[in-house]
Amino acid sequence: MSVNRPVKLAIYDMDRTITFRGTYTPFLLHVARNMAPWRLLLAPIVPFAMLAYVLKLISRKQLKEFNQRLMIGSHVLREKLEPHIESFADKVMQGNVRAGALERIAQDRQDGCRLVMATASYRLYVEAIARRLGFDDVIATDHLGQDMDYVRARIAGENCYDVAKLTMIREWMAREGVDRDEAHIRAYSDHVSDEPMLIFADEPYAANPHPPLAKLAVEKGWPRVDWD
Numbered sequence: 001m002s003v004n005r006p007v008k009l010a011i012y013d014m015d016r017t018i019t020f021r022g023t024y025t026p027f028l029l030h031v032a033r034n035m036a037p038w039r040l041l042l043a044p045i046v047p048f049a050m051l052a053y054v055l056k057l058i059s060r061k062q063l064k065e066f067n068q069r070l071m072i073g074s075h076v077l078r079e080k081l082e083p084h085i086e087s088f089a090d091k092v093m094q095g096n097v098r099a100g101a102l103e104r105i106a107q108d109r110q111d112g113c114r115l116v117m118a119t120a121s122y123r124l125y126v127e128a129i130a131r132r133l134g135f136d137d138v139i140a141t142d143h144l145g146q147d148m149d150y151v152r153a154r155i156a157g158e159n160c161y162d163v164a165k166l167t168m169i170r171e172w173m174a175r176e177g178v179d180r181d182e183a184h185i186r187a188y189s190d191h192v193s194d195e196p197m198l199i200f201a202d203e204p205y206a207a208n209p210h211p212p213l214a215k216l217a218v219e220k221g222w223p224r225v226d227w228d
Contacts (some may be wrong), residue, residue, distance in 0.1 A: 006184040010108035011169065011197065013189040014119035014126065017207045018101040018133070020228075023092060024064070027125050028071035030088045031081065035072070042070050061159045064122075064141070068153040076151050081124070089128035097133075098208070100227025105133060108186065118169055118197065120161040124151060139165070139172050166196040188225070192216055 015022045025046075032039040046067055053063040068074075072081075109115060115135040119126055123140035130138045141161075144154035158164035173180065187194075187201035192212040198204035198220075206217035206224045217224050 006182055007178050008113040008184050009116055010113035010186045011116045011118050013194055014117055014121055016190040017188055018098060019096045020098060021096055024121050027088050028067060031084045032071045034084050039071055045070060060161060061155050065153050065155060074153045078149055078151050081151060085125045085128050088125055089132055092129050093132050098227040118165055120159055139168050162193045163196050166200055
């Protein structure tokens, strides 16, 4: 008689969990610098957009769309972007990946886990980084018309952040035919906004946590790992 073994998932946040620093703004600047350097003159406007977000005048989703229009453009040929996406991914791998994260990813792979990256960053460049790290799947913020020849500065659906990230993980599991009751999930994040995802997991880890998550991890009894 055969016994069904649980599907093992290891779900990782990316920015500041696997990487030392965030990737979103550096990606925009990298593309601007290489495709249209004149756009760097617009960079001083970005802090004002961030202030509008802090004051709750615009949403996080609107902030990201605005910054993309500013630094890349509202309607850019994907083929034109691809070389800069790949060169940015190389740059991340060269100097912005934690050695400890690489070791844990390798261990999870050895343990038979399906490696899933779940991040608020854009799928546009996350997939190139995930591919280099050996991930099996990516759950990320998508652009409207993800498969179109042109990349538009519009987000499709939700920004993959906080509760929306958990919703997107659940939707991905449903599409992949992964029953939650038959899955064993490890989850890693540095930020308290991923509390929903961490609660959802069987093994939640506070990875390189910022102070609010470090405090929450103590309250919840979650293990802390530091990969500096």
